[in-house]
Amino acid sequence: MGAIPVQRETITRACDVPAPGNECAQTRTVLPGSPLSPGSARTLVRAALDDWATSGLPGTEHLSERLLDDAVVAVSELVTNAVVHAGTEVELSCRLEEDGALLVEVLDHHPSRAPRDGELEAPYETPEYGRGLRLVSRLAESWGVTYRTGAKTVWARLPAEDPVAPKGDIEAYAEERALERGLRVAEILAPEPQRAERERDWLNRGALSFLAEASDLLAGQLDENLVAALAGQLIVPRLADWCAVWLEDEVAGRWGYARSGDGDSGGGWAVDGIAGTGPRLARVWHGSENLIEELRRALEKEPPLPPDNHRTGPVAYPWPGDALGRRQEHGTALAYRLIAGGHPLGTLVIGRADLLRFPDEVTGLVEDLSRRVALAIGAARQYARQATISRVLQRGLLPGAVAEIPGVASALVYEPCDKGGPSGDFYDLFPARDGRWCFAIGDVQGKGPEAAVVIGIARPWLRLLAREGYRVSDVLDRLNQLLLDDATEAADAAARALVGPAAPGDGPQTRFLSLLYGELTPFEGGIRCTLASAGHPLPLLLGADGEVHTAAQPQTLLGVVEDATYTSETFELRSGDTLLCVTDGVTERRSGTRQFDDGDGLATALAGCTGLNAQLIAERIRRLVHEFGGRPPEDDLALLVLQAE
Template sequence: MAAIPVQRESGAPGREVRGHAGLPGSPLAPGAARTLVRAALADAPGVSGRLVDDAMAVVSELVTNAVVHAGTDVEVDWRLEGSGVFVVEVRDHHPARAPRDAAGGEVSYETAEYGRGLRLVGSLAESWGVTYRTGAKTVWARITGEGGVPPDGPALDVAEILAPRPQGPGRDRDWLGRGALSFLAEASDLLAGQLDENLVAALTGQLLVPRLADWCAIWLEDEATARGGDGTGPARVWHASENLIEELHRALEKEPPQHGDGLLRSGPEPYAWPGDALGPQHADGTALAYRLIAGGRPLGTLVIGRCGLSRFPDEVTGLVEDLGRRVALAIGAARQYARQATISAVLQRGLLPGAVAEIPGLRSALVYEPCDKGGPSGDFYDLFPAGDGRWCFAVGDVQGKGPEAAVVIGLARPWLRLLAREGYRVADVLDRLNQLLLDDATEAADAAARALVTAGGRPLIAGDGPQTRFLSLLYGELTPYEGGVRCTLASAGHPLPLVLSPDGSVRTAARPQTLLGVVEDESYTSETVELRSGDSLLCVTDGVTERRSGSRQFDDGDGLARALGGCAGLSAERIAERIRRLVHDFGGGLPEDDLALLVLQAE
């Protein structure tokens, strides 16, 4: 997730510092907002550390509130008036209207709707409120360098939120004000960075125990059935005394939380005290259950317990409820990532050939390195028999990555094989694939326009709707004969192939032509080269030619041809490995683009 800064200004003392950012409605949004605002305040002279800390806490809580309760993208506007007054506005796009208050028509800030976090904002803000507009709601706050109500406790950081809670009669009230807001802000960032739901559950236990509870447990539910308690125990159990965890886990396994009324409520609800598992010293206490809900879906249940209390203080129940919302968002994000990773892995397996064909009189070597190991690459390759003593190869690169690129590859690769096996020659294959990509994009745009009009939306204008996905492709046909291999090939917007002779000389083997999917009725041409014994054909994607080192690219000054020239006398496998290593060494770090290269060497 990336923030989109629209405006940021800073200047001399007395001049306003302003900023605006659009943020996707995800668990990472609060952290992104804090980063942008902190950077803006860092440029402003005379701003106190106290004001910066308070601003970070308030911004994080307002954005979190918008993400949790609205679920839409959010917009953040901030400004610094002089050096002592900070104003922030967070706007979501969930249609809403001001709730009526029976006492006098004013806006009511009930915890159930808004979360305890906004009440905590009030402890830092000089003033704050909610402004309702058609299709949007803005929550704003104004804080000064002196702060609002002085907090009872110091500000917290990530290390402190894992430390033991303060002891004494007033320990819970120490969470009011800046301390509680900092706890929620840092906990949000800590949880949002996790991509495994079990790790989210484990971190939640460390956040709660022993600071807010003596023990806690988390049950994770199956979203499809909304069941996680029947026959399954809690995913994680934590206790301040480690020697009690195992016995507590066994007891809780027998008593999963029940939600019999079927209503989705975040809680808290009473939970039976597991006194037998905790021993005589902890025979009495109070436990509460919080349903973990994100996007209207139940994801699990959080149970907390504290010994020796008849009821939890309101300060704790509200704070845990707000934390539970963040836990639910993090679990939902982790599950979405896991689903996407699974889909991507399946797509990737389906987009690449299971095996590379063996060709008489020709050796082949392949290097394929997607830069995103968890998603579909935009690069692809193929080497397959086409019948009648012919073999065909392809090395391609789709504009963009991810599922949209996978759709284009999933369209192009089977069509290449079908057309080749139907006897179409190289130029004809590119002509038909070009038209296929254009027709597919047109049909998708027409379908989107019809759906929008049917739904009562405005007509599509230029720039709306599905966009054409361009494809660069090097495609060729190989025909072995006595003493060599005849190669007919064409390059459509792709890095040109190179031929290495045994004496070390290098020449190009095609001429540049237009990308596929750009120009209607484009007519492609092919060229034929003879690969004699010892000749090697090198085909690459732009992850090789455009590999960067500062302002230079690997292929600047015919860098790829020079590198290939140094491979004279090497086998196909060693040529491929040397070029791969040279490309990696050139940038001095991990490649930032997908990389594919194919070496075909006549025996």
């Protein structure tokens, strides 16, 4: 049978005084009462056990993969329990005893809330929540709760040997009932001061730090649904029993609600039901998880009606007693408008059972928090708008399809570093007149809207000049002049329209461009290639015999020197010859102080691709670039492979 929770007289037994040269395998850390803490706790435990095993500390000879897995699960469940149901700072301690048993302790500063195991489920029902302490009781040989002034510690002792053995139905049932009795004993043992007194004490001591921590958590979210979820977890259970967040369109007039006095509005809260779709219930949070869905269904039937003014203060909201059961049949609920920059973004509703009126300290604190929630939602929406603009720009900067060239196999790899914004890299492969096909791969200075606008000007001009029959060198001459003339000012103005006004005295900036451009002309027996590189990484030519050499000469960037003239190179691609074109995201991929192309690293990698087709060459170069550094690439990456068939 699993362990029954008990009181423990000492919280953490200090390690016996170690002999000289001996250490005790233990670790301790303090975690914030945030949803990120369980993940941090899991990482800490894994790292600590690995370090102990490497150091050969006493007891580590008993460590096993099973104990590591059990420790991660137990720590995760105990820290999650403390974060969700206590909502305070959490102290985590782990100590390995000489017999290999691991002692885990999680301390929070809310002693009046006993560790919860979810509401007890009806017989024969399969619970969906509240398995945390049941898991711990199965994994631990003993566990329990220790109370001290202003603190509560939940501890578990995980043995070196596996404590989990197959159980019959009767034994499992008896264990469940014993666990429930243990939880009820823990609830009785918990010193429960008056709630109002406890709240006043917390509000006096922790309100400012609570708002500061909430601001930090909310400011890092770029999705309005995550902001709504965080708001619920911040409020429940510290300030209310339940919380709901509605989100709405910022454009006035899309609510579709009856105003006060319009028809039968039921006191100003009823939905018109004819015009508009109304706000969206983004999040519902309750201290008892098994009540969330029923509460959601009740709240969806009665969304809050926005007032005529933009007042953010609390307004009474109907109590959803039918959804909360007999024990919470009566209570008080308040609605706060979420407004940022003068725009209504939604409504935050909080509720508490068995309360006639929220204390003024709580209503004031929630109002302050609601303003921070509104700002975070506004910032998330602004980010979403900019991301949408960026995606639209990105789609317009790249060709819808890559042309198929007779006698040439092509392969492309294109990986923007910033998935949510326009890349500075671009490519093109398109047919021109007189049996010619043209290709280009380039990189604009910087990223984002400024780079996007320059690409949006350069690529269409590139196609136009090529189809008008201009030679490769002439195309570069004219693009260079274009970037130095009015096009740069237009690009700068368009970019600033997206990102905001210019600083005083900040005029148009030159946007330079590195470009590799060429044309292919098939003939009997091969492909004639003419190309030129303007400040771009030089293309590499891989012969069928495995020899690699550069296929162009370095020249000046486009958009830098006004009277620059460009020249081109012409050569033939025979069967099996491969041309590799890349951006600096490949050649300058870093690993510490080294770059991928140091010591002709790219040429060496290409030589190892002898005998492969175009697609396999592209994939192999991409894989080598990714494997070169320990982190994901920090720059846009593009490469084009052209292989004569």
